[in-house]
Amino acid sequence: MKRSFAILTLSVFCHYAFAQEPVHVMNIDMKGQVKTISPEMYGIFFEDINFGADGGLYAELVKNRSFEFPNSFVGWTPFGLVSVEDEDPCFERNPHYVRITNDGRRLRAGIQNEGFRGIGLEAGKEYRLTAYARAVDGKPATLKAELVAADGYNGDYGVYAQVEGREWHKITMNLTSPFTDCHGKLRIILESQGTIEMDHISLFPAQTWKGRENGLRKDLAQALADLRPGFFRFPGGCIIEGNSLDTRYEWKKSVGPVENRPLNENRWNHVFKHRAAPDYFQSTGMGFYEMFLLAEDMGAAPLPVISCGMACQFESKEVVPLDELGPYIQDAVDLIEFANGDVSTTWGKVRAEMGHPEPFGLKYLAIGNEQWGPGYVERLEKFMKEIRKVHPEITLIGSSGPFPEDEHFKYLWPEMKRLGVDMVDEHYYMEPDWFFSNADRYDSYDRKGPKVFAGEFAAHDYTNDRGNSFLSALAEAAFMTGLERNADIVRLATYAPLLGHAEAWQWSPDLIWFNNLEVLKTANYYVQKMYSENRGNEVLEMTLDGKAVTGQEGLYATAARDSKTGETIIKIVNASDARKNIRIGIDGLKKRQGITSCRRIYMQSDDLNVMNTFGNETVTPQEEQVEASGKALDLSLEPYSFSIYRLTL
Numbered sequence: 001m002k003r004s005f006a007i008l009t010l011s012v013f014c015h016y017a018f019a020q021e022p023v024h025v026m027n028i029d030m031k032g033q034v035k036t037i038s039p040e041m042y043g044i045f046f047e048d049i050n051f052g053a054d055g056g057l058y059a060e061l062v063k064n065r066s067f068e069f070p071n072s073f074v075g076w077t078p079f080g081l082v083s084v085e086d087e088d089p090c091f092e093r094n095p096h097y098v099r100i101t102n103d104g105r106r107l108r109a110g111i112q113n114e115g116f117r118g119i120g121l122e123a124g125k126e127y128r129l130t131a132y133a134r135a136v137d138g139k140p141a142t143l144k145a146e147l148v149a150a151d152g153y154n155g156d157y158g159v160y161a162q163v164e165g166r167e168w169h170k171i172t173m174n175l176t177s178p179f180t181d182c183h184g185k186l187r188i189i190l191e192s193q194g195t196i197e198m199d200h201i202s203l204f205p206a207q208t209w210k211g212r213e214n215g216l217r218k219d220l221a222q223a224l225a226d227l228r229p230g231f232f233r234f235p236g237g238c239i240i241e242g243n244s245l246d247t248r249y250e251w252k253k254s255v256g257p258v259e260n261r262p263l264n265e266n267r268w269n270h271v272f273k274h275r276a277a278p279d280y281f282q283s284t285g286m287g288f289y290e291m292f293l294l295a296e297d298m299g300a301a302p303l304p305v306i307s308c309g310m311a312c313q314f315e316s317k318e319v320v321p322l323d324e325l326g327p328y329i330q331d332a333v334d335l336i337e338f339a340n341g342d343v344s345t346t347w348g349k350v351r352a353e354m355g356h357p358e359p360f361g362l363k364y365l366a367i368g369n370e371q372w373g374p375g376y377v378e379r380l381e382k383f384m385k386e387i388r389k390v391h392p393e394i395t396l397i398g399s400s401g402p403f404p405e406d407e408h409f410k411y412l413w414p415e416m417k418r419l420g421v422d423m424v425d426e427h428y429y430m431e432p433d434w435f436f437s438n439a440d441r442y443d444s445y446d447r448k449g450p451k452v453f454a455g456e457f458a459a460h461d462y463t464n465d466r467g468n469s470f471l472s473a474l475a476e477a478a479f480m481t482g483l484e485r486n487a488d489i490v491r492l493a494t495y496a497p498l499l500g501h502a503e504a505w506q507w508s509p510d511l512i513w514f515n516n517l518e519v520l521k522t523a524n525y526y527v528q529k530m531y532s533e534n535r536g537n538e539v540l541e542m543t544l545d546g547k548a549v550t551g552q553e554g555l556y557a558t559a560a561r562d563s564k565t566g567e568t569i570i571k572i573v574n575a576s577d578a579r580k581n582i583r584i585g586i587d588g589l590k591k592r593q594g595i596t597s598c599r600r601i602y603m604q605s606d607d608l609n610v611m612n613t614f615g616n617e618t619v620t621p622q623e624e625q626v627e628a629s630g631k632a633l634d635l636s637l638e639p640y641s642f643s644i645y646r647l648t649l
């Protein structure tokens, strides 16, 4: 395995209580200059990549529910006389619908949906089927709905409904699954003779996150909420740019009645030829409203990203001429109104009509994703000028390009300073070595310019096929000591991407993997969770031989204070293959002050290649009480470990 941790040999070796082993002496200065840690520091970034929304977090189980895919029958198997029509539609912006005729000579006619790599069904659980339908000849028609297992078995079970009259109307059927199957199907059969038309055929589990209609998959949403994210960045990523301008994410098309939100191509459907997903489109059923709501449910500050008038610069490179940017800027201004505006405003009213009269409390707005070059700077400047005029209270975030140290990055940072953006979004998808050797990246950053938003990062372990190895998690944990130590300048940080469907992904590694029935939390997930749950609000100076602990002897560390609980929180990574004995002296305590209790939360594995798998999460955080007293903490750290110590003084 290729690893070259920056190992310095300068550390002081002393001999304390530890048997014959050298001891590294670190110090925490309780009285030194204190930097504040943002309460929103550790967040999550959601993008519809890897079937993260449709087929993932969005609980809809039917693919192509509105028959709007360019090929109308993608996801559907028609049987009998079935066609797709668009005359006199039910939904203006999704005009296609299906016509099913049972001519009496065939036994049955209908359609079957395959879901997103199958439909996840659980025995005894309830599912709600809704659809809009009309009987073409006006005669009542009988429909049957069945849940079907991968092998075709339907459990001798089905639910019936009547379609009555020539007008479009909504029908609802509640089904209980007779079996558990990760790759089930939904079958709808016209049982009576005649012709019916149907649209927006939708199947949701009756139980969604917070019990919401048009809601989210419960287990996945819970996994996100368990991270206790401080902020929630959405909906992209490259998704907001689009491969071309006409497929960019337009937030206005993602709000209002869900049935009438137009379909959009998913930018990730064919970008990676080796993982192409030609059936990947965005229903935007989980649109901006739902994402604001999720942020609120999790107690996270919403951080939307919007198009700056540039399509993906790796793809079409299409740009909006500078003098035609007006509508794009207006979209940004209107988004602030949608989130925060009074119900009497145009967009505040739309939000209220969707069920949320209270504002969402938007504070952050990112303009563009991974843009670069003078073309970006010119556009960003125009956006900033107009937004600042009407909303000076919003924190505006600019880009530093797709890479952490290339020529785009070097060009953009000074430009971001010149424009006076509030935060610069940095992305790093690098090998574990880079993360280990960049733990000091922000120690020397200019404190006078914009703050840093570590908007997308993940250690890509090529020795493990870019899987979620323990090595990658350890590298991220080590690097994040540097984010936290520099929390005065690094205000927000998030791993990326968040979700990956095990049978439909394009990008790896991902924080959470899932299939149609299960959720798998990676070691990387637990690193983020450990940071988020043990944040503290003030950085304390922590040193080894008078220097920040940034890889000496394979050790990385930072300390913080939680002034609410009074605890001191130490995060420490031992990335070496040897046990490390460490004495942490706590300087600046009052005469009678000392450690009264110490709790340790840690992850460790001797195998750096190990990965959590479905049903077998081998690397998870463990907890123990540590015996400690006096003014120093003696630790004996296992090789390849990430530990958090919470001390009460």
Ligand code: AHR
Pocket: 047, 049, 236, 237, 238, 239, 369, 370, 402, 456, 496, 497, 507
């Ligand atoms: O996280 C996956 C992609 O990586 C994001 O969409 C993009 O911003 C970056 O290139």
